[in-house]
Amino acid sequence: MEEIRNLKFSEWPMFNRVMEDDPDVCRRLLEVILDEPVERVENLTTERALEPHLGARGIRMDVLMRAGGKVYDVEMQASPARKLGRRMRYCQATMDTRELKKGRDYDALPDSFIVFICMRDEIGAGLPIYHLNMRCDESEDIAVDHGFQWIVLNASAWDKASAGSLRSLLQYVANGKADGDELVREIDSLVASANADAIWRARGVAMLTYVDEARIQTRIACKEAREEGLAEGRAEGEERLGALVARLLAEGRSDDAAAAAVDAECRQELFSEFGL
Template sequence: MENLKSFDELTFLDNFMFQCVLRNPRLCKHLIEKILQISVKELHYQEFEKTINLGLASKGIRLDVYVRDEQGRVYDIEMQCTQFPQKGLAKRSRFYQSMIDMELLEKGEKYENLNASYIIFICTFDPFGRNLPMYTFTHCCEEENTIKLKDGETRLFLNSKGSENARDPEIAAFLRYVDGKAAEGEFVRSLDQEVQFVKSLEKVRREYMILSDEIRRRQEEAMAKGMAQGMAQGMAQGMAQGMAKGQSAFVKRMLARGKSIQEIADGLGLSADEIKTLAEMEES
């Protein structure tokens, strides 16, 4: 069972605190502008930890921070502290993109109406091993990389380990902060102050306690279900082994009395090969 942090132990890297801090539109807006080097006038929050589930049989997703600006551009910002196997994070970003596109494009709407979208993973590790502070991916032609697809899709991966190569001092300070270093610069200090402010809010503390209790309840239910399944499988396996031992002992007695393998097989409704296997079973 996962050990949950207490509310006072939470940092900017923890999913709950990350969402709370970026509920501040001024900080969220500034972070987007710095990462993408664009201008944003206003942000509209869709949902906090937005859930997208397009069907009963499909896999749903929960987005950490999902916002839209005045031009209709959408931004999904994710804090990523767990390193996936090779290509795992890239495939996850692809899935997120497809789910967002499916939700954005209403039935009957034209494809050209799809919003420009940015999926931003803030990683506490180097996702591609090249020590770049940021990896930005857009679609371009392999034969002539100056030809851009211009489909409005951009995926970015920030690398907290690559701060020394960041050209923008604020991005460098932000990456160091994500990497566990002290808050430096006006913006990053504002983020850190927001963390402390959130911790002072009793309402948010209660919200986290309720969430933690729910997570523990689900963990306990999952553990109990796993134990019950394990016991059932163990009992079934034990019964099967017991029956096999009983059949093996019977087969050996019949063989000792001069019965042929085929006679025993006919009597038990088994194949001759199965009788041979039972006859060769070791006693324990």
């Protein structure tokens, strides 16, 4: 029997497992990224599927966390993130819609943070970290009290970060090398513990395999559709099918996930079931 490989921290099943197993590690990871204190975690969920309203496109969030009245969405992005800015915009809109109840004033919206930890440079400027904030073109002195922050990490540029915990974290995401940083060593220990669970490790590898197969089948389907002038777009199709497969696997429906990757009729039925 072929040996099941170990999962890396940069792969979403492992990332979600580590964050869920020790929410305090997630809190400290955010402190390193944000460079500010994060209060005790009040609620943390992984693989959270959200839909802004019936019939709207749903999204799957890797780690959604609440601490000190603030909301944090942390995404591990190992594959290329096309249309990242618009994706973050939709994540923000979906989070805000969920947070602001009918009849409440806008000041009831909590401060929120969206963090994408990327293996590649999705912005293209060669920086290890990007803070993407709204500003006034006419005057940089004008502050816009929107209450949210978007941050994108580029693990491939870890060696350009200043010495410290952020550099250590980016290096670990990039190549799995755990240096003397305390947080990184704790994360590496949790990764080793999760990989020691052979049943879970096999399921995690299977989930990644299903998603990869789904992407391949989606690319084929999109190519055929483009030839007929009916394509919704490769990137959107991949994300949609990836979200479907992830939700099916999270519910233990591996057979349906496998079928969705290769059977167009079954795939459409499942899209309808989950409102994707």
